[in-house]
Amino acid sequence: MPELIEAVQQAVAAGEAPAVDVRLALAQSTDTDLLAAAGRALAGLRDPGGELRPVRLLVLADCPAGPFPDLLRAVLVAAGARPEPVEPTEPTEPTGPAESAESAAGGLDAGFDAGLAEAGAELVVGLLDERYFLPDRFDLTDPAPLGPHLADRLDRLAGLAEAALAGGTDTLVLHTVPLPRRLRDTVVGLRARGGLTRHWQRLNAGLLDLAEADGRIEVVDLAGLLATAPTAARSGATGWTDAALLLLAQEVRRVAQTRLGLSRRLLALGPEASHWPVELGRCVKRLAEQGIHLVPTDHHTPDPVERVLSERPEVLINAAAFSRRVVNWAPKAGNLRRSAESLGLGADALVFLTESDFERGHVAAELPEVAVVDSGGDPARLVDELLGHGWFDLL
Numbered sequence: 001m002p003e004l005i006e007a008v009q010q011a012v013a014a015g016e017a018p019a020v021d022v023r024l025a026l027a028q029s030t031d032t033d034l035l036a037a038a039g040r041a042l043a044g045l046r047d048p049g050g051e052l053r054p055v056r057l058l059v060l061a062d063c064p065a066g067p068f069p070d071l072l073r074a075v076l077v078a079a080g081a082r083p084e085p086v087e088p089t090e091p092t093e094p095t096g097p098a099e100s101a102e103s104a105a106g107g108l109d110a111g112f113d114a115g116l117a118e119a120g121a122e123l124v125v126g127l128l129d130e131r132y133f134l135p136d137r138f139d140l141t142d143p144a145p146l147g148p149h150l151a152d153r154l155d156r157l158a159g160l161a162e163a164a165l166a167g168g169t170d171t172l173v174l175h176t177v178p179l180p181r182r183l184r185d186t187v188v189g190l191r192a193r194g195g196l197t198r199h200w201q202r203l204n205a206g207l208l209d210l211a212e213a214d215g216r217i218e219v220v221d222l223a224g225l226l227a228t229a230p231t232a233a234r235s236g237a238t239g240w241t242d243a244a245l246l247l248l249a250q251e252v253r254r255v256a257q258t259r260l261g262l263s264r265r266l267l268a269l270g271p272e273a274s275h276w277p278v279e280l281g282r283c284v285k286r287l288a289e290q291g292i293h294l295v296p297t298d299h300h301t302p303d304p305v306e307r308v309l310s311e312r313p314e315v316l317i318n319a320a321a322f323s324r325r326v327v328n329w330a331p332k333a334g335n336l337r338r339s340a341e342s343l344g345l346g347a348d349a350l351v352f353l354t355e356s357d358f359e360r361g362h363v364a365a366e367l368p369e370v371a372v373v374d375s376g377g378d379p380a381r382l383v384d385e386l387l388g389h390g391w392f393d394l395l
Helices: 002-013 020-027 032-044 068-079 108-113 146-166 181-186 190-213 222-228 242-259 271-275 278-289 302-311 332-342 357-366 379-387
Strands: 053-061 081-085 123-127 171-175 217-220 266-269 293-298 350-354 371-374
Touching: 002 020, 002 032, 020 068, 032 068, 032 242, 053 068, 068 081, 068 242, 123 242, 146 171, 146 190, 171 190, 171 242, 181 190, 190 217, 217 242, 222 242, 266 278, 266 332, 278 293, 278 379, 293 332, 332 350, 332 357, 350 357, 357 371, 371 379
Parallel strands: 053 081, 053 123, 123 171, 171 217, 266 293, 266 350, 350 371
Antiparallel strands: none
16 A cells, blocks of 8 residues: 555654554554555654654564564554654664664663663563573473473563563563474474473463563463464564564554553444344443443434344343444434543544445544444454454553
C-alpha cells in the first residue's frame, strides 16, 4: 500500500502525527514490509498537537534485532502512542546488530548491568533467543545437566529484571523462547530429546512466572504464539524471521496500549447480531462478562429488538448484557458517538462489528477513530477478527 506509506511520510514531513484513519490502517495491517517501512518513516515523528501518548522506550537486544525496532515503532504509533527513544547510560559493544535509536548499544546483560533503567525508560523490551540461555556445548546424549544451567540463566535474568525495575523502569517486557527444531532434532535419542524438551518447557514456565512475581513485568508467550501461528520462528541458522518479530512487536504493543489506557471499552453490534454463529455470540458474551460495554444498533423500533434479545432462547446475548441500547432510524455514526459519550468514553474507545458494507463505510467516514470489523464472511475467522488485535485488553 504505497499510498499508506506516503501518507505517513507526508505527516512526518509536516511535523505532525499521522491522521487517525492512517493510524487505524497501520493498526490493522499484517504486512511486515509495509510496517517496517512505516516505522522507518516514523523515526522523525513529532507531535506538537499532543495527539499521541508519549512513552519513553528502550529495546535491549541480546540477538540480532532485524526490523524489530521499526516494526515496534509503527505498531505503537498505530495504537496511539509516540515512542521516545532512550539511550543507554554506558554504551557497550553489541552482541547483535542494533538497527535503530531504540535498540540499546549493548546486549541484554550489558544493558541492564550498565544501569539502562536509570535513563528513565517507561517501557523496556528485552529481545533474546535461545543462545541467551544455552551453554556453548552440552552432552546431547545426556541433557540432565542442562536443567541446572538453564535455571541459573533464568535466575540471572530475574536478578537483572529486579535491578532494572528498582532503577525506575515502569514496565519490562520479556518473552518466552521456543526450542529450535534444529536443536531438538539434533538429539537423536528419544529419551534424551524428551529430557531436553522438558527442561526447556520448565525454562519457559519460569519466564512466565516472572510476571506473577512482579506486576511491572509482562512476559509474552512467544513460544506458544509461534506454535499456533503460521509463522516460521527462525530465519536459517541465525535471527528471528520478520514475521516472528512482527508477532512479538504486536504483543508488546498490546502491553503498551493497555498500560497507557489506549484499549477500547465499547463494542457496538450491527443488527445481524441475533443471527451470528454460536461461537461469535459466546465470544461477545464473554467480553461483556469481563466489563466490555455492549451496544446494539438497529433500524427498528425498540420493542421488537427487546423481544428478540429477551425472549428468544437461542440468542446468547440477552438484553441484560447491554450497557445501552440504540435502536432507531438515526444515522449510525451519531448514535455511536452519543453511546460512547453516555458512558464517559470517546469515539476512539469504540469497535463497531457489522456485516453491512454500507454501515461500515458510513461509520469509517464519519468517525475514523472507530475500529470497524466485518462480521460477515467465514464464521471460522470471525472470533479471530474480533479478538486477534487485542482491542479490549485489560491490565
